Amino acid sequence: MxxxxxxPGAPSPGDSSPGGRTAVVEIRGLVKDYGRVRALNGIxxxxxxxxxxxxxxxxxxxxxxxxxxxxxxxxxxxxxxRLFGRDPRxxxxxxxxxxxxxxxxxxxxxxxxxxxxxxxxxxLRGDCDPARRADxxxxxxxxxxxxxxxxxxxxxxxxxxxxxxxSRADLLVFDEPTSGLDPLLQQVFRDLVREAxxxxxxxxxxxxxxxxxxxxxxxxxxxxQGRIVARGTVDDLRGNAAQRVEAVxxxxxxxxxxxxxxxxxxxxxxxxxxxxxxxxxxxxxALARHRPTxxxxxxxxxxxxxxxxxxxxxxxxxxxxxxAHA
Amino acid sequence: xxxxLLSGALRPLGRALAVWGTALAGLILxxxxxxxxxxxxxxxxxxxxxxxxxxxxxxGLGDLGTPEGFLWGNLYSxxxxxxxxxxxxxxxxxxxxxxxESGHYELLLTQPVSxxxxxxxxxxxxxxxxxxxxxxxxxxxxAADAIWDIGVPVARLASTVALCTFTAVVAxxxxxxxxxxxxxxxxxxxxxxxxxxxxxxxSALFPLREGWESAQYISPWNWALGGEPLTTTAxxxxxxxxxxxxxxxxxxxxxxxxxxxIHAA
Numbered sequence: 074m075x076x077x078x079x080x081p082g083a084p085s086p087g088d089s090s091p092g093g094r095t096a097v098v099e100i101r102g103l104v105k106d107y108g109r110v111r112a113l114n115g116i117x118x119x120x121x122x123x124x125x126x127x128x129x130x131x132x133x134x135x136x137x138x139x140x141x142x143x144x145x146x147x148x149x150x151x152x153x154x155r156l157f158g159r160d161p162r163x164x165x166x167x168x169x170x171x172x173x174x175x176x177x178x179x180x181x182x183x184x185x186x187x188x189x190x191x192x193x194x195x196x197l198r199g200d201c202d203p204a205r206r207a208d209x210x211x212x213x214x215x216x217x218x219x220x221x222x223x224x225x226x227x228x229x230x231x232x233x234x235x236x237x238x239x240s241r242a243d244l245l246v247f248d249e250p251t252s253g254l255d256p257l258l259q260q261v262f263r264d265l266v267r268e269a270x271x272x273x274x275x276x277x278x279x280x281x282x283x284x285x286x287x288x289x290x291x292x293x294x295x296x297x298q299g300r301i302v303a304r305g306t307v308d309d310l311r312g313n314a315a316q317r318v319e320a321v322x323x324x325x326x327x328x329x330x331x332x333x334x335x336x337x338x339x340x341x342x343x344x345x346x347x348x349x350x351x352x353x354x355x356x357x358x359a360l361a362r363h364r365p366t367x368x369x370x371x372x373x374x375x376x377x378x379x380x381x382x383x384x385x386x387x388x389x390x391x392x393x394x395x396x397a398h399a
Numbered sequence: 400x401x402x403x404l405l406s407g408a409l410r411p412l413g414r415a416l417a418v419w420g421t422a423l424a425g426l427i428l429x430x431x432x433x434x435x436x437x438x439x440x441x442x443x444x445x446x447x448x449x450x451x452x453x454x455x456x457x458x459g460l461g462d463l464g465t466p467e468g469f470l471w472g473n474l475y476s477x478x479x480x481x482x483x484x485x486x487x488x489x490x491x492x493x494x495x496x497x498x499x500e501s502g503h504y505e506l507l508l509t510q511p512v513s514x515x516x517x518x519x520x521x522x523x524x525x526x527x528x529x530x531x532x533x534x535x536x537x538x539x540x541x542a543a544d545a546i547w548d549i550g551v552p553v554a555r556l557a558s559t560v561a562l563c564t565f566t567a568v569v570a571x572x573x574x575x576x577x578x579x580x581x582x583x584x585x586x587x588x589x590x591x592x593x594x595x596x597x598x599x600x601x602s603a604l605f606p607l608r609e610g611w612e613s614a615q616y617i618s619p620w621n622w623a624l625g626g627e628p629l630t631t632t633a634x635x636x637x638x639x640x641x642x643x644x645x646x647x648x649x650x651x652x653x654x655x656x657x658x659x660x661i662h663a664a
Binding site: 137141144145146147148165166167169170172174176178179180181182184185193194196197198199233236 | 403404407410411501502503505506507508509510511512513658659660661663
């Protein structure tokens, strides 16, 4: 993920980064205002061919707004964007030929069947692979004969996912792709993303669920209130993410304030709650000494994981985000 | 590509068109069925003779005893063109602002299609739907003329229905402009119906007030229907002027739609 602020330039189609990889998406200093509200405040984002990039942030952070600017649904207030080397505003039709998008809030024409909707997408795109369409339809378990108005959220999501994966697009953009899907189908989705990546397809995956991004993405960018607060490989970010610790003890919960990495400790009778980052050994030792009756160390949700990044500190906002360049 | 966009826009219109067509056909047949009774009761024309001339003209009651006067007063001076214009505004809203409000534009506009191509297809679809409605109105009126022996020349019927249809095309184009600028169904439909109603009021009521007569000529309604096309052969410009206005409104709509944010669902 290159993040070179000295190069806001306009590369020609097929332009390559210094590493020799083709940049599929290049966003520099993207700003979007709604009236007096600044929804995006200087977003930089690069996605290379064959790369899966996670776009993380709580609801309202600006993930969808960024994607909708990139796809020319929204007109940015400032900054530059390149989609396959083209300005989405002027070259969007050509650029979108290579992009397939699954919106977060998906509405379908109510009286059409799933199959008819996929047919009309295929006609508009002209790059759909019938064999892949049949394969993905079957793996997601979508009944193409059902009318859209009778489809559940999960089934509508399947229609959108088939429409994306059946294309030969070079970039797949997903906005909260697995909401409404059961765990088995989420696994199918992850498999499909991996297969797409293996074909050289780039994927931009927006989500507020860390686990989803963690299991599929190579890199992730974390958004908060229209700014990027962290970026790096998923492992880097995971190392910085605080886990939730909850333990119950036979007697009054002990004071574990001395354990390195443990923060926000709250005790309530026999119960202790805290957040934890870093090397788990000292924590496990300390817990074991007090013979807890139960211990839960949970996968952090995004708000927990990046609370430090999210809490604005007026003195050092610029210094804190862990910058990791790929 | 254009074909796919147009057929995609036209497909969901069938049901709405059938409803509007049935409603207008019912109105025309019911009204026309009263012609024999009107023709045979001279008392009706005498009652109208007692009303002030301005009011008679405004309500289009000029000469209910003649076949042309009967159809004009009961159907074509207000009801049929107004209903057709409301249908045009409603169909155009369902093709544009309603699609955006309900989030259906999101999937469409992120395909490799331009906004201009999408809106052009939708305005074309609305115009075709209004023309289909006009054709239905003409056929039903023609049949009614034969059934109840009304006896209006078919060329006059065709001309009148065509001018009503063009009034509806203007309403649809104004709706498309409202939708293109705001994306809101209420504004879009309001623009189409509002322009039509304002046009009618200016055309029918302003001439009643001294000094305001010339204002009627700014009304698109007056351009199309001000010459009472059932009784007088309409001048060529009465066809052309509404269509030219519709073309200007459509061009403004395309320009406006390409300049703004698309609303999320």
